[in-house]
Amino acid sequence: MDSVFFGVLISLGSYFFGVWLKEKIRWSLMNPLLISIILVIVILLCAGVSYDSYMKGANFIGYLLTPATICLAVPLYQQVELLKKNYKAVIAGICSGVLSSILSVIALAFTFHFDHASYVTFLPKSITTAIGTGVTEELGGYVPVTVVVIIITGVIGNIFAEKFLKLMHIEEPIAKGIAIGSSSHAIGTTKAMEMGAIEGAMSSLSIVVSGIITVFAASFFAGVI
Amino acid sequence: MPCRDWEDGGNNRGLYFEVMKFVIQFLIIIGFSFVGEFFHYVIPLPIPASIYGIVLLSVSLECKLLKVNDVRDVSSFLIAVMPMMFIPAAVGLITSWDIISGSLVKYVVVTFVTTFVVMGVSGLVTQVVIRRGKSK
Numbered sequence: 001m002d003s004v005f006f007g008v009l010i011s012l013g014s015y016f017f018g019v020w021l022k023e024k025i026r027w028s029l030m031n032p033l034l035i036s037i038i039l040v041i042v043i044l045l046c047a048g049v050s051y052d053s054y055m056k057g058a059n060f061i062g063y064l065l066t067p068a069t070i071c072l073a074v075p076l077y078q079q080v081e082l083l084k085k086n087y088k089a090v091i092a093g094i095c096s097g098v099l100s101s102i103l104s105v106i107a108l109a110f111t112f113h114f115d116h117a118s119y120v121t122f123l124p125k126s127i128t129t130a131i132g133t134g135v136t137e138e139l140g141g142y143v144p145v146t147v148v149v150i151i152i153t154g155v156i157g158n159i160f161a162e163k164f165l166k167l168m169h170i171e172e173p174i175a176k177g178i179a180i181g182s183s184s185h186a187i188g189t190t191k192a193m194e195m196g197a198i199e200g201a202m203s204s205l206s207i208v209v210s211g212i213i214t215v216f217a218a219s220f221f222a223g224v225i
Numbered sequence: 226m227p228c229r230d231w232e233d234g235g236n237n238r239g240l241y242f243e244v245m246k247f248v249i250q251f252l253i254i255i256g257f258s259f260v261g262e263f264f265h266y267v268i269p270l271p272i273p274a275s276i277y278g279i280v281l282l283s284v285s286l287e288c289k290l291l292k293v294n295d296v297r298d299v300s301s302f303l304i305a306v307m308p309m310m311f312i313p314a315a316v317g318l319i320t321s322w323d324i325i326s327g328s329l330v331k332y333v334v335v336t337f338v339t340t341f342v343v344m345g346v347s348g349l350v351t352q353v354v355i356r357r358g359k360s361k
Contacts, residue, residue, distance in 0.1 A: 011309065015312065032308060037312055040316050044316065045319070054313075059313065062314060065310040067303060072304065080283075086358070089358065092354045101342075104343070112328075112334075112335070114331075128275070131272060145332075151318075172356070187311055211276060
């Protein structure tokens with residue numbers, strides 16, 4: 001079980017199974033990422049393998065995340081004209097997303113009587129993991145919890161985005177992309193990519209812009225609780 | 226593709242270019258990752274390498290330093306399999322379960338509610354501004 005390939009094998013295998021299951025059962029809750037996360041956890045717990053020995057191999061998949069995120073520049077570039085034409089709407093959308101994220105976290109943190117550490121753990125929940133953990137660390141929150149919350153936020157966006165946007169009558173492809181990227185970062189963006197080129201490009205842009213704005217906005221609002 | 230023989234000692238020129246294309250594309254993307262890491266290391270902000278990389282690659286494409294064709298195939302592949310890359314970090318849930326389990330319900334409520342609030346607000350604001358611009 002200490003084999004480097006074990007972690008890669010069960011991750012790839014579970015993901016393959018998740019994609020296959022989604023094809024078989026056409027049901028939006030059948031999300032390949034969610035299925036594979038649950039499956040890997042179950043396998044590790046049943047086989048009594050520690051997270052550390054799993055990560056020895058699984059790290060190699062994680063390493064690809066930086067190059068893959070950088071590749072989002074390609075679909076973004078292909079929509080650059082559209083972006084220039086709608087820059088006001090894009091900026092307004094992303095800024096309102098960041099602000100609503102922080103304000104809703106503050107409101108709920110007050111409601112549930114969170115202490116400072118729990119509060120700042122949730123502040124960067126809608127931005128990409130790599131920035132979010134940096135923010136939490138700097139403000140004194142629980143970094144491992146932030147990672148989980150960010151990923152679950154992404155998975156929620158990935159699973160429910162299509163239905164929720166329809167419910168809210170958000171129909172403009174640009175608005176859909178901004179909504180997904182601002183709320184559920186890269187994991188949501190993979191869904192936006194499936195929805196269309198414009199959605200994917202705008203969602204990619206939102207990851208970058210909302211991530212950077214949140215770095216500054218979160219430290220500004222950190223003292224509230 | 227008639228001849229896909231990998232053992233012909235590299236005499237197949239088509240295959241040679243095919244292989245080189247992927248190597249070069251991957252090289253470029255890893256190069257941007259490396260420069261991104263460098264920026265992250267030098268600049269004292271909690272902005273990760275991937276964000277510097279995405280900005281640098283966008284600027285390079287926009288300034289015509291690179292063509293989309295120089296990175297198209299490998300980047301399409303990496304984006305397509307991207308969801309899979311989140312599995313290892315998400316499985317980390319089992320290590321922080323002890324901190325989370327105590328306030329599980331609160332945490333779940335906050336996570337769900339804020340995600341939908343952000344999605345609704347940012348989407349509606351964007352749509353309103355676009356449609357106002359169109360109607361003028």
